[in-house]
Amino acid sequence: MDQSMIRNFCIIAHIDHGKSTLADRLIELTGAMSKDDIIEQVLDSMELERERGITIKAKAIRLDYHAKDGKNYRLNLIDTPGHVDFSYEVSRTIAACEGALLVIDVTQGIQAQTLANVYLAMEHNLEIIPVLNKIDLAAAEPEHVLEEIKSVLGYKPDTVLSISAKTGQGVPLVLEEIVKRIPPPNGNVNLPLRALIFDSHYDSYKGVIAYLRVTDGQISKGNKLRLMGQGTEIEALEVGYFSPYPHPVELLTAGEVGYIATGLKYVGECRVGDTITSIANGAAEPLIGYHPAKPMVFAGIYPADANDYQELREAIERLSLNDASLSYELESSPILGNGFRCGFLGLLHLDIVCERLEREFYLSLVVTAPGVSFIVTKTNGQQLTVINPTDLPPTTETAKLEEPWVSISIITPSKFIGPLMELITEYSGVYKRTEYLGHSKTLSELGQRVQLEYDMPLRSMLTTFYDQLKSRSQGYASLDYNLIGYREAKLVKIDVLVNQIVVDAFSRIVSPDKAHDVGKAMVHKLKESIPRQLFNVPIQAAVGGRIVARADIPAKRKDVLAKCYGGDITRKRKLLEKQKEGKKKMKHIGHIEVPKEAFLSVLKLN
Amino acid sequence: MLNQDLPEQNIALYIHFPFCRRKCNYCSFVSYTSRDTDIIAYLGVLKKEIVLRATDKHINTIYFGGGTPSLLSNEQVEDILSTIGSLNIINKAAEITMEANPGTVDTSYLTAIRKSGINRLSLGIQSLNDSELTLLGRIHTAAESREVVLLARNAGFTNLNIDLIYGIPQQTVSQWRAILAEAIELNPEHISLYPLTLDGNEPLYHKIERGELPALNPDISAEQYELAEDLLANHGYQHYEISNWAKEGYECKHNLVYWQNLPYLGIGVAAHSYLDNHRLANTSDLDQYLSKFYSNVKWVIDWEEEIDSKLQLAESVILGLRLSQGVSLNEIHGRFGIDLLSQYSSQVDHLAGLGLLEQTKSHMRLTRRGRLLGNEVFHQFLPA
Numbered sequence: 001m002d003q004s005m006i007r008n009f010c011i012i013a014h015i016d017h018g019k020s021t022l023a024d025r026l027i028e029l030t031g032a033m034s035k036d037d038i039i040e041q042v043l044d045s046m047e048l049e050r051e052r053g054i055t056i057k058a059k060a061i062r063l064d065y066h067a068k069d070g071k072n073y074r075l076n077l078i079d080t081p082g083h084v085d086f087s088y089e090v091s092r093t094i095a096a097c098e099g100a101l102l103v104i105d106v107t108q109g110i111q112a113q114t115l116a117n118v119y120l121a122m123e124h125n126l127e128i129i130p131v132l133n134k135i136d137l138a139a140a141e142p143e144h145v146l147e148e149i150k151s152v153l154g155y156k157p158d159t160v161l162s163i164s165a166k167t168g169q170g171v172p173l174v175l176e177e178i179v180k181r182i183p184p185p186n187g188n189v190n191l192p193l194r195a196l197i198f199d200s201h202y203d204s205y206k207g208v209i210a211y212l213r214v215t216d217g218q219i220s221k222g223n224k225l226r227l228m229g230q231g232t233e234i235e236a237l238e239v240g241y242f243s244p245y246p247h248p249v250e251l252l253t254a255g256e257v258g259y260i261a262t263g264l265k266y267v268g269e270c271r272v273g274d275t276i277t278s279i280a281n282g283a284a285e286p287l288i289g290y291h292p293a294k295p296m297v298f299a300g301i302y303p304a305d306a307n308d309y310q311e312l313r314e315a316i317e318r319l320s321l322n323d324a325s326l327s328y329e330l331e332s333s334p335i336l337g338n339g340f341r342c343g344f345l346g347l348l349h350l351d352i353v354c355e356r357l358e359r360e361f362y363l364s365l366v367v368t369a370p371g372v373s374f375i376v377t378k379t380n381g382q383q384l385t386v387i388n389p390t391d392l393p394p395t396t397e398t399a400k401l402e403e404p405w406v407s408i409s410i411i412t413p414s415k416f417i418g419p420l421m422e423l424i425t426e427y428s429g430v431y432k433r434t435e436y437l438g439h440s441k442t443l444s445e446l447g448q449r450v451q452l453e454y455d456m457p458l459r460s461m462l463t464t465f466y467d468q469l470k471s472r473s474q475g476y477a478s479l480d481y482n483l484i485g486y487r488e489a490k491l492v493k494i495d496v497l498v499n500q501i502v503v504d505a506f507s508r509i510v511s512p513d514k515a516h517d518v519g520k521a522m523v524h525k526l527k528e529s530i531p532r533q534l535f536n537v538p539i540q541a542a543v544g545g546r547i548v549a550r551a552d553i554p555a556k557r558k559d560v561l562a563k564c565y566g567g568d569i570t571r572k573r574k575l576l577e578k579q580k581e582g583k584k585k586m587k588h589i590g591h592i593e594v595p596k597e598a599f600l601s602v603l604k605l606n
Numbered sequence: 607m608l609n610q611d612l613p614e615q616n617i618a619l620y621i622h623f624p625f626c627r628r629k630c631n632y633c634s635f636v637s638y639t640s641r642d643t644d645i646i647a648y649l650g651v652l653k654k655e656i657v658l659r660a661t662d663k664h665i666n667t668i669y670f671g672g673g674t675p676s677l678l679s680n681e682q683v684e685d686i687l688s689t690i691g692s693l694n695i696i697n698k699a700a701e702i703t704m705e706a707n708p709g710t711v712d713t714s715y716l717t718a719i720r721k722s723g724i725n726r727l728s729l730g731i732q733s734l735n736d737s738e739l740t741l742l743g744r745i746h747t748a749a750e751s752r753e754v755v756l757l758a759r760n761a762g763f764t765n766l767n768i769d770l771i772y773g774i775p776q777q778t779v780s781q782w783r784a785i786l787a788e789a790i791e792l793n794p795e796h797i798s799l800y801p802l803t804l805d806g807n808e809p810l811y812h813k814i815e816r817g818e819l820p821a822l823n824p825d826i827s828a829e830q831y832e833l834a835e836d837l838l839a840n841h842g843y844q845h846y847e848i849s850n851w852a853k854e855g856y857e858c859k860h861n862l863v864y865w866q867n868l869p870y871l872g873i874g875v876a877a878h879s880y881l882d883n884h885r886l887a888n889t890s891d892l893d894q895y896l897s898k899f900y901s902n903v904k905w906v907i908d909w910e911e912e913i914d915s916k917l918q919l920a921e922s923v924i925l926g927l928r929l930s931q932g933v934s935l936n937e938i939h940g941r942f943g944i945d946l947l948s949q950y951s952s953q954v955d956h957l958a959g960l961g962l963l964e965q966t967k968s969h970m971r972l973t974r975r976g977r978l979l980g981n982e983v984f985h986q987f988l989p990a
Contacts, residue, residue, distance in 0.1 A: 534962070535960075557824060560978055560979060561980070563800050563849065567864055567877070570887070573920075577988055579985050580986075
C-alpha cells in the first residue's frame with residue numbers, strides 16, 4: 001500500500017483515563033467490528049487486564065478509514081502497556097509510530113507516567129494530538145487541564161480535542177485529526193528489510209507471533225529472517241495483520257504494521273525491541289538499540305503445599321514462554337521446601353505473575369518479601385550479582401556493595417508537598433527538583449499541581465512506599481520511575497536465629513541505621529507467632545556476629561486435658577488427634593515447631 | 607491399690623441427670639435449666655433404658671453425674687437404685703457415687719440417700735472463696751460449701767470427694783493456697799482439682815473475649831497445680847491420676863474404669879458407653895431422648911464407633927498414662943501381645959529425652975513435668 005495513506009499511532013494515557021474505551025470507539029466507527037461484537041475493550045484480552053484496568057500486552061489493530069477528503073486511509077492503532085513496570089515495551093511501541101493520541105482524563109489532569117511517556121514520544125519525534133476525555137462528566141475541569149497542557153507540554157488549547165469516549169461525542173473528529181496531523185511513514189521499500197518487533201506472544205499452534213512495524217523493505221511468507229540483536233534466525237511461516245482478528249496476507253511492506261508467525265517456542269528468542277532483517281542481503285544497522293528489560297525485583301515463590309512444587313514449576317515455565325522478562329531459578333528453603341527465586345520488572349509485574357499463577361493454574365503460593373539485585377565486589381576483586389540476601393558474602397570479604405537506583409517523578413497537588421517530601425526522605429530519596437505545572441494557583445483548594453523529582457534506591461520502593469504515597473496524598477499523587485543505574489550502598493545483612501539456628505528465608509538487607517528496628521520487629525513478630533515449645537527458645541536478630549535484637553519464648557508449662565466428660569473418651573481422643581494433625585503441618589527449625597503462618601508473618605513484614 | 611477382680615465380668619454404670627437450677631458460667635456439659643417438669647418423665651425413660659441395656663455383667667460402680675443429681679428427691683434416688691437392684695447385678699461392695707452440690711441438700715436428705723445405697727458423695731464445692739463462686743456462677747456460698755461436708759459426715763458418709771477449680775481469672779497462687787489449705791482441713795477422702803477450661807461457648811469465655819476478665823494464664827495454672835501436688839502430698843493424699851488425689855484406699859473406682867480403658871454403660875441424655883470395643887453416645891437432645899426412647903433404643907444413640915485394636919492400644923496407653931503408676935507393661939503385653947517399649951521406642955526415647963516420660967521396672971509413666979504436659983505425650987501414641 002502507498003505509504004502516504006498509512007497512519008501509525010498509539011494512545012498514551014494513564015490507567016483509567018479511557019484509552020481502551022477510545023480504542024473501542026475507533027474500532028466501531030471504522031467498521032472493523034460492529035458495536036455488538038465489541039464485548040468490552042477489545043484490546044485488553046486477558047481477564048486480569050480488564051479487571052485491573054491496565055493493558056499488559058501491546059497489540060495492533062488495522063482500521064480502514066474513509067476520510068472526509070474522500071480518500072481511504074489505513075490506520076494502525078498500536079496499543080501500549082499502561083504501567084511503569086513495562087516502560088521498555090512502551091518505548092518500543094512509541095518507536096513503531098509516527099503519532100500518538102495523548103488522552104487525559106479531564107477530571108484528573110496529567111499524571112506522572114503520562115508525562116514520562118509524552119516526553120518519550122517527543123524524543124521519538126511523534127506528532128502528539130492531545131485529547132481531553134470524559135468531558136461529559138460533571139466534575140470536568142477543562143480550563144484547568146488545558147492550562148496545564150499548555151504550560152507543561154506547550155500545546156495551545158485550540159489544538160486539543162475534547163471527547164467522551166464513553167458516549168462517542170467528539171470521536172469522529174479524532175479520526176479526521178489523525179489523518180490530518182500525523183505524518184505518514186517515510187521508509188524506503190527498496191532498502192533491505194528492517195522491521196521493529198514491538199510485542200510478541202506465544203501461540204501453541206504457530207509458535208511465537210512477533211508484532212512488527214516494517215520500516216524499510218518488505219516481508220513475505222517464507223522469507224528467511226534474522227533478529228539483529230539476538231541473532232535468532234527464523235522463517236516467516238505466516239504474515240498478516242489484525243483487524244482485530246488475524247488476517248494472513250502475502251506481504252507487509254514499508255510503513256505497514258502486522259505480524260509474522262515464527263514457529264519459535266519461547267518469546268525469549270524473539271524479544272521486543274529487536275530489529276528483523278533478511279538473512280540474505282540484510283540491513284547493516286538496527287532501527288533502535290536493543291537492550292531488553294532486565295528483571296530488577298526478585299522474590300521467592302513457593303507452593304503453599306510443598307507437594308505442588310511440580311505444578312508450580314510447570315506453571316512458571318508456561319508463563320515464561322510468554323513473558324520474556326520473567327526470570328526464575330530453583331531455590332529451596334528448609335521451611336518452604338522447593339520453589340523459585342523469580343525476577344520481575346517491578347512490583348506490578350510480580351503481582352500480575354502471582355495472580356496469574358493462582359488464577360490460571362489454581363496454585364496457592366507463598367511469596368517472600370521482594371528484594372533487588374546487588375552487585376558485590378569482593379576483596380579478591382571478584383564481582384557477583386546477588387539476588388538472594390542469603391548469598392551475600394560476609395562484610396569481611398566485601399570491598400564494595402552496589403544497589404540499583406531509580407529516578408522518580410511524582411505529580412501531586414501542592415497541598416501534599418510537605419508530607420510527600422517527608423515520606424520520600426524517610427525512604428532514602430535524594431532531592432533533585434520541583435516544578436509547578438501551569439500558572440493558575442487558585443483553581444482548586446488542593447492547590448496547584450507540582451512535579452517532584454528525586455533519586456532513590458529501588459529497594460526503598462519495594463515496601464510500603466507506593467501505598468504511603470497514595471495515602472499521604474489522599475490518592476492524588478501519581479508516580480513514575482526510571483532505572484538510573486547502580487550506586488554504592490552502605491547496607492548490612494540481618495540474620496534471624498531461632499534457637500541459635502540461622503533461618504535463611506528471614507535474612508534481609510537493610511541500611512545499618514534501620515538494622516535495630518527491623519531486627520526488633522522481626523524478632524517480636526516471631527515471638528508472637530511461634531507457639532511455646534517444651535523448652536525456652538531464644539529468637540535473635542544478628543548483623544554479622546552482633547546481636548541487635550532478642551526475644552525469648554518461654555517454655556510451655558501446661559498442656560493437658562483435665563476432665564473426663566461423663567466417659568467421653570472419644571472427645572479427648574479427637575482433641576489429641578487434632579493436636580497431632582496440627583503438629584504434622586508444622587515446619588521445623590531444628591527441634592522447634594513453627595507454624596507456616598509464623599514464617600509468612602515475618603516474610604511479609606515490611 | 608486397684609481393684610482388679612476379673613474386669614471383663616464387671617461393668618461400670620454411669621447415669622446422667624441433665625437438670626440444673628442454673629447453668630454455671632464455665633459449664634459446657636449437657637444440662638437443662640427450667641425443665642424440672644420433665645424430671646418425672648425423664649426418670650421413667652431412664653429406668654426403661656437401664657432395664658433394656660443392662661446385661662448379665664456385674665456392676666462394680668455406679669456414678670450419678672450431671673447436671674445436678676442432688677436435685678432428685680431421695681425417693682427418686684431410691685427408685686432408680688431399686689430398679690437396678692432388682693436386676694441382681696450390683697456387686698456387694700459396689701462403689702455408688704452421687705454428685706451433690708452445696709445448697710441443694712440437707713442432713714435428712716443425705717441420710718436418706720445414704721440409706722438407699724449411695725456410699726460416696728462427690729461434692730461440687732469448686733471454691734471456698736465467695737467472689738470466685740460468684741464469678742463461676744455457682745448457686746452456693748463458701749459457707750454452704752464448708753457446711754455440706756459436715757452435713758455429709760453427719761449423714762454417715764465416710765467416702766467424700768470435693769471438686770475444686772483452679773486457674774480462675776484473677777485467682778492468685780496465694781489465694782489458691784488458702785483454698786487448698788481449707789480444703790485439706792475439711793479432710794475429705796478424695797480431692798479432684800480441675801483447671802478452668804473454656805471451649806468458646808461459656809459466659810466466662812465471652813467475658814474474657816470482651817476484655818472484662820483477664821485471659822486464662824497457663825503459667826499461673828501450672829504453678830497452682832504444682833503447689834497442690836506438694837501440699838496434698840504433705841497431708842497424705844496420693845496423687846493417683848492427673849486431676850485426682852485420694853487417701854490410700856479411696857481412689858474413685860468408677861473413674862479408674864475409664865483410665866484402665868475398661869467397659870462402662872452410660873444411661874441418660876448425652877451419656878457415653880464403651881461396650882464390646884464400641885464407643886457410643888446417647889443423644890444429647892433431651893426432647894429426642896424423651897420422645898424417641900420408647901420406640902427404639904438405637905435411635906437415641908447419637909453415634910457409635912468401633913475401636914479397632916490399634917486404637918484400643920493407643921487409648922489404653924493414653925488413658926493409662928494419666929495414672930501416677932502409669933501403664934503396666936505386663937498388662938499391655940497381656941492385652942495386646944506387644945512390648946510397649948520396643949513398639950514405641952522412638953516416641954519413648956524422644957519423650958524421655960524431654961523429661962516428660964520415665965519408666966520403672968514394670969511401668970511407663972509421666973514425670974512430674976509430664977503430668978502438666980500430658981497432651982504432648984498422649985498424641986505421640988495415637989495411630990499415625
